[in-house]
Amino acid sequence: xxxxxxxxxxxxxxxxxxxxxxxxxxxxxxxxxxxxxxxxxxxxxxxxxxxxxxxxxxxxxxxxxxxxxxxxxxxxxxxxxxxxxxxxxxxxxxxxxxxxxxxxxxxxxxxxxxxxxxxxxxxxxxxxxxxxxxxxxxxxxxxxxxxxxxxxxxxxxxxxxxxxxxxxxxxxxxxxxxxxxxxxxxxxxxxxxxxxxxxxxxxxxxxxxxxxxxxxxxxxxxxxxxxxxxxxxxxxxxxxxxxxxxxxxxxxxxxxxxxxxxxxxxxxxxxxxxxxxxxxxxxxxxxxxxxxxxxxxxxxxxxxxxxxxxxxxxxxxxxxxxxxxxxxxxxxxxxxxxxxxxxxxxxxxxxxxxxxxxxxxxxxxxxxxxxxxxxxxxxxxxxxxxxxxxxxxxxxxxxxxxxxxxxxxxxxxxxxxxxxxxxxxxxxxx
Amino acid sequence: xxxxxxxxxxxxxxxxxxxxxxxxxxxxxxxxxxxxxxxxxxxxxxxxxxxxxxxxxxxxxxxxxxxxxxxxxxxxxxxxxxxxxxxxxxxxxxxxxxxxxxxxxxxxxxxxxxxxxxxxxxxxxxxxxxxxxxxxxxxxxxxxxxxxxxxxxxxxxxxxxxxxxxxxxxxxxxxxxxxxxxxxxxxxxxxxxxxxxxxxxxxxxxxxxxxxxxxxxxxxxxxxxxxxxxxxxxxxxxxxxxxxxxxxxxxxxxxxxxxxxxxxxxxxxxxxxxxxxxxxxxxxxxxxxxxxxxxxxxxxxxxxxxxxxxxxxxxxxxxxxxxxxxxxxxxxxxxxxxxxxxxxxxxxxxxxxxxxxxxxxxxxxxxxxxxxxxxxxxxxxxxxxxxxxxxxxxxxxxxxxxxxxxxxxxxxxxxxxxxxxxxxxxxxxx
Numbered sequence: 001x002x003x004x005x006x007x008x009x010x011x012x013x014x015x016x017x018x019x020x021x022x023x024x025x026x027x028x029x030x031x032x033x034x035x036x037x038x039x040x041x042x043x044x045x046x047x048x049x050x051x052x053x054x055x056x057x058x059x060x061x062x063x064x065x066x067x068x069x070x071x072x073x074x075x076x077x078x079x080x081x082x083x084x085x086x087x088x089x090x091x092x093x094x095x096x097x098x099x100x101x102x103x104x105x106x107x108x109x110x111x112x113x114x115x116x117x118x119x120x121x122x123x124x125x126x127x128x129x130x131x132x133x134x135x136x137x138x139x140x141x142x143x144x145x146x147x148x149x150x151x152x153x154x155x156x157x158x159x160x161x162x163x164x165x166x167x168x169x170x171x172x173x174x175x176x177x178x179x180x181x182x183x184x185x186x187x188x189x190x191x192x193x194x195x196x197x198x199x200x201x202x203x204x205x206x207x208x209x210x211x212x213x214x215x216x217x218x219x220x221x222x223x224x225x226x227x228x229x230x231x232x233x234x235x236x237x238x239x240x241x242x243x244x245x246x247x248x249x250x251x252x253x254x255x256x257x258x259x260x261x262x263x264x265x266x267x268x269x270x271x272x273x274x275x276x277x278x279x280x281x282x283x284x285x286x287x288x289x290x291x292x293x294x295x296x297x298x299x300x301x302x303x304x305x306x307x308x309x310x311x312x313x314x315x316x317x318x319x320x321x322x323x324x325x326x327x328x329x330x331x332x333x334x335x336x337x338x339x340x341x342x343x344x345x346x347x348x349x350x351x352x353x354x355x356x357x358x359x360x361x362x363x364x365x366x367x368x369x370x371x372x373x374x375x376x377x378x379x380x381x382x383x384x385x386x387x388x389x390x391x392x393x394x395x396x397x398x399x400x401x402x403x404x405x406x407x408x409x410x411x412x413x414x415x416x417x418x419x420x421x422x423x424x425x426x427x428x429x430x
Numbered sequence: 431x432x433x434x435x436x437x438x439x440x441x442x443x444x445x446x447x448x449x450x451x452x453x454x455x456x457x458x459x460x461x462x463x464x465x466x467x468x469x470x471x472x473x474x475x476x477x478x479x480x481x482x483x484x485x486x487x488x489x490x491x492x493x494x495x496x497x498x499x500x501x502x503x504x505x506x507x508x509x510x511x512x513x514x515x516x517x518x519x520x521x522x523x524x525x526x527x528x529x530x531x532x533x534x535x536x537x538x539x540x541x542x543x544x545x546x547x548x549x550x551x552x553x554x555x556x557x558x559x560x561x562x563x564x565x566x567x568x569x570x571x572x573x574x575x576x577x578x579x580x581x582x583x584x585x586x587x588x589x590x591x592x593x594x595x596x597x598x599x600x601x602x603x604x605x606x607x608x609x610x611x612x613x614x615x616x617x618x619x620x621x622x623x624x625x626x627x628x629x630x631x632x633x634x635x636x637x638x639x640x641x642x643x644x645x646x647x648x649x650x651x652x653x654x655x656x657x658x659x660x661x662x663x664x665x666x667x668x669x670x671x672x673x674x675x676x677x678x679x680x681x682x683x684x685x686x687x688x689x690x691x692x693x694x695x696x697x698x699x700x701x702x703x704x705x706x707x708x709x710x711x712x713x714x715x716x717x718x719x720x721x722x723x724x725x726x727x728x729x730x731x732x733x734x735x736x737x738x739x740x741x742x743x744x745x746x747x748x749x750x751x752x753x754x755x756x757x758x759x760x761x762x763x764x765x766x767x768x769x770x771x772x773x774x775x776x777x778x779x780x781x782x783x784x785x786x787x788x789x790x791x792x793x794x795x796x797x798x799x800x801x802x803x804x805x806x807x808x809x810x811x812x813x814x815x816x817x818x819x820x821x822x823x824x825x826x827x828x829x830x831x832x833x834x835x836x837x838x839x840x841x842x843x844x845x846x847x848x849x850x851x852x853x854x855x856x857x858x859x860x
Contacts, residue, residue, distance in 0.1 A: 090520060099722055177751070179621035180744075182719050191609035214718055216741050288644055289612050292529055311646050318825020321607070322762060325824065329759045332752060394755065395748020 003171060007148030008201035010063055011208055011220045016055045019062030022151065023052045023106070026064050030108075030149040036130055038123040039144035041069050042076045043109025051106045058104025059218035060209060065100060066144040066153040068137075069110040070187040073097050076107075080187050081115040081122060081137065094185020096154060096196055096213065103212050108150055111140025114356055115299055126168060126350045128384055128415075135165030135346075136356030138197060142169040145199040152209050153199040158189045159278055160346075160362025162197025166374045167387025168350035168357065170415075172404070174198045174206040175362075176397050178369035180214055190285040192321075193278065193366055203373060203404035211398070223409045224402035226339035228261040229390075234343065235267055238275075238360060241348030244386055247378050248344065251388070254411065268334060269327055269364065277327070278363035280320045283309040328368050328394070335393050339403045345374040345387030361389060371397045373404045379415040433601060437578030438631035440493055441638055441650045446485045449492030452581065453482045453536070456494050460538075460579040466560055468553040469574035471499050472506045473539025481536045488534025489648035490639060495530060496574040496583035498567075499540040500617040503527050506537075510617050511545040511552060511567070524615020526584060526626055526643065533642050538580055541570025544786055545729055556598060556780045558814055558845075565595025565776075566786030568627060572599040575629040582639050583629040587796055588619045589708055590776075590789025592627025596804045597817025598780035598787060600845075602834070604628045604636040605792075606827050608799035610644055620715040622751075623708065623796055633803060633834035641828070653839045654832035656769035658691040659820075664773065665697055668705075668790060671778030674816055677808050678774065681818070684841065698764060699757055699794065707757070708793035710750045713739040758798050758824070765823050769833045775804040775817030791819060801827045803834045809845040 005012070007029050013019045027045060034040065048064060056062055071094045072078045078089030097107065112122040114136040124139040126132040127147040134143040138155025142165035145153050155162045157175040166173025174197060181196040188194055200206035204221050212218030231252045234240060255262040267274060287309035290298055298306075335341055347358045365372045370391055377388035388407065392400035435442070437456050443449045457475060464470065478494060486492055501524045502508045508519030527537065542552040544566040554569040556562040557577040564573040568585025572595035575583050585592045587605040596603025604627060611626040618624055630636035634651050642648030661682045664670060685692040697704060717739035720728055728736075765771055777788045795802045800821055807818035818837065822830035 090522065092520065095719065095722065102722070177748075179715065182618060182621050182715075184618050184719070188612060188614050191612050215744060285609065285612075289525065289614070292525065292532070314645060314825060314828055318607075318823070318827075321825045322823070325755070325758045325762060328755045332755060393748070393752070395744060395751045397748075398744055 003146060003148050003201045008145070008151065009205065010151040010200070011204050013062070016062060020052055023062055023064050026149050026151070029147065033127075033147055034149065037125055037127050037143050037147045039066065039111050039140040039147060039149060040109045041079065041112050041140065044075070045108070048106050048108045056104040056106065058102065059212045060100060061104030063105045063152055063209070064108045064150040065105045066108055066111045066141055066150045067097065068113045068141045068153070068155040070113055070156060071097060071154055072185040073107060073110070076110045078110065078187070081113040089187060090185070092185065095182045097185065099213050100209065103218070105152070111138070111144050111153060113137045114139055115302070120299065121353055121356050128170060129350070131352055132350040132384070133168065133353055133356045135168040135350060137161040138165050138199070139356065141199050142166055142171065142173065145169070145201065146171045151200065151205065155197040155199060156186060157195045157197040157362070157366055158193045158282060159366055160359025162199070163362045163372050163374045163387070163389055164346045164357055164359055166199055167345035167385065167389070170376050170379070170385030172200050172203050172206045172373065172375055172408070174203070174210060174373045174401070175366065175371065176210060177371045177395050180397060181210070188289055190282045190289070192285060193282050195366065202408050203375060203401045206373070207398065207401035219398070221398065221402050221405055223406035224399070225258070225406050225410070226260055226403045228263065228338045229255065230335065230338045230341040231262050231264045232341055232343035233264050233266050235271055237271060239347040239358070240344060242380055242386060244344045244348060247386060248342075251342070251377065258410070263338075268330065273323060273327070274364045275360055277320060277323060278367035281317070281324065281367060284312060284317045284320070324367055331368055331370065332393055335391070340390040340392050340400060343389050343391070345389035349380055349382070349384035349386060365391050370394050371400050373400055375404050375408045376413050378413045383415055433576060433578050433631045438575070438581060439635065440581040440630070441634050443492070446492060450482055453492055453494050456579050456581070459577065463557070463577050464579065467555055467557050467573050467577045469496065469541050469570040469577060469579060470539045471509065471542050471570065474505070475538070478536050478538045486534040486536065488532065489642045490530060491534030493535045493582055493639070494538045494580040495535045496538055496541045496571055496580045497527065498543045498571045498583070498585045500543055500586060501527060501584055502615040503537060503540070506540045508540065508617070511543040519617060520615070522615065525612045527615065529643050530639065533648070535582070535639075541568070541574050541583060543567045544569060545732070550729065551783055551786050558600060559780070561782055562780040562814070563598065563783055563786045565598040565780060567591040568595050568629070569786065571629050572596055572601065572603065575599070575631065576601045581630065581635065585627040585629060586616060587625045587627040587792070588623045588712060589796060590792025592629070593792045593802050593804045593817070593819055594776045594787055594789055596629055597775035597815065597819070600806050600809070600815030600817075602630050602633050602636045602803065602805050602838070604633070604640060604803045604831070605796065605801065606640060607801045607825050610827060611640070618719055620712045620719070622715060623712050625796065632838050633805060633831045636803070637828065637831035649828070651828065651832050651835055653836035654829075655688070655836050655840070656690055656833045658693065658768045659685065660765065660768045660771040661692050661694045662771055662773035663694050663696050665701055667701060669777040669788070670774060672810055672814075672816060674774045674778060677816060678772075681772070681807065688840070698760065703753060703757070704794045705790055707750060707753060708797035711747070711754065711797055714742060714747045714750070754797055761798055761800065762823055765821070770820040770822050770830055773819050773821070775819035779810055779812070779814035779816060795821050800824050801830050803830055805834050805838045806843050808843045813845055
């Protein structure tokens, strides 16, 4: 099952009354479960309750929103996942926050993030199994939506920090095209890789705030059946656990039964760059930002990782930039006549709590600036979700959301067995 | 002539004493000429004098720097070229400012900019002719370097706001590859077009702070003769006034005499996109940033220009993004075996004061994210400079600076006649 409709499905809540009821249920769920999930580093339930008690104008009126704690707000401190003694960010609203407020949203609080995407987990647990990570670095944002605490959460993605945790938490995660959402007020890691990301129950719900932020109005997308998808067959060097490979093969078969042309393709990029190009760009850029003195107190491991990149020559970086340009065009030619490329959103289910998982399925697409979205693919017998990742052409964000909504509606997936999470006791998606 | 060596040539000032002397001369020049040039909106000469009186460690120790007034600093207000009653930016150092201070630089003050690159001039005059614009929107930064007030100035370029004013002022302007210099703390216009830009006397001087900001150390580049350059022959639809075409033809002939392969090529991109692609991207992106409520009070003309772009569909924007990707690769293939593409940096000399000039020679390269640099090409009989623009491969920023330094040293240009500017009375470049 996905997140219970009782505490999600914002687009279905058409009236102010329905939205207020939804928010009240979310706050009740928060009070019951936050001690276990630990999604938030700072929140103000009373302020949120006061705000939603008054009808809020705007497309996001009545929506409860969680914000990854690298996104600056006027009303909460911003600690970048660092310790409480570390310097805090500006006390002004980031662009996305000011815009969401203008659109009527109620900011419930700031969600846990792991420091600068370094895979050491924060306190947040996976709502479906408290012994597992929700993924990172947008850990709390993904968990808050999956636990039914908020309708929307904002995170970021520099490698795989939106798509991967969404997959681990069985929800929808969306990384728009690079540049679509302005990053002002969001702590930076990498000049050409940082993206805002969004979490919600469904592609329809995730596209609604994304479109409200960028287009003349918030759009409630209808599902649109893809005519042709590219099913990426990954080389054996890339780990695919927990039945990912088999479930994707089944999906391809099912697609053909639905009349969709599902063309299986082998990875059309060098494996080394699929795995490593984003890191090469990111570490070079991040070293110059994060190692600047008087900035954040980094975990020592991250400092150690980045320091050698300060010494790397610009010629190496330039070569990586040129390869990126080439791959961007090659990918565009590849998906030009398809509605999406589909592949795993992660390497398996959410791992146990020692780390936040592997972003290898996401990094390359982040480097290419193309939009990506994840929807639940299936639930394993252990009661954990696997996510399907759809990747689209640059700027084709709406079309990707429409295709993803079709998957979401046409092939609903249900949790098969009991699990540690509360949601096991909830009704399946209706 | 370029800026007098007496008040510039930071790289030649090798000792702390020489740098202190240089700064003292610059402050004396400022006191004499700022009332005419009006480069600064805010400055603190006493604080600067106190700081340079103490030897500053670091590669930029002793350097006086001017900052375009859209770059946030802890010690000066930031007004984005807006009126004094408008909201001001954050009172914290932008990334580039914190880094320049760490490297030893002394921030003299904030320089005039025209509001959000809109071509209505500010009060700054062209140091070579007070009836003319210094260009925009980085007006004061270009003028401050040209007038010999500072060794370095930071500006930005979203269309042509660094390369064009540098050309109008007879100095070196450098727009690095997109993403090379982190934009945190710099007021944004456009998510995929905003660049930091630098102004200095020479390519050697401009690369020095740029490399100190991004590489293990500040590099004093040696001139490097290009083996092959592409000389862009522009179609007649693109205005080239004040002898630009003839001077470039002479330059091509001179290059061949120097043993450089100077291959003339016609514009290999559709004229419509060469002129308009950057604007299409910029206005779509800027509308979403600049029209957000509670942000800057825009001039009404700019608001009017941007508003229709809020209504434009994402599909149009996506198509522009895809064309950009294609041109990026085509340009890379074109300059792969050349050291640079050369062309006019502007459409002619600095126009009279009614507007800040035309960025049509710069916009396309900004959209392509490639590095560009301008050096003086010649001085007209009216005593005004024309600038030569060199455009390079993505990431090949150092190589471009080396080629530009070769032009600068090998083909020095001198002001032929008296002009309104004080510099007419100064000795020619030595």
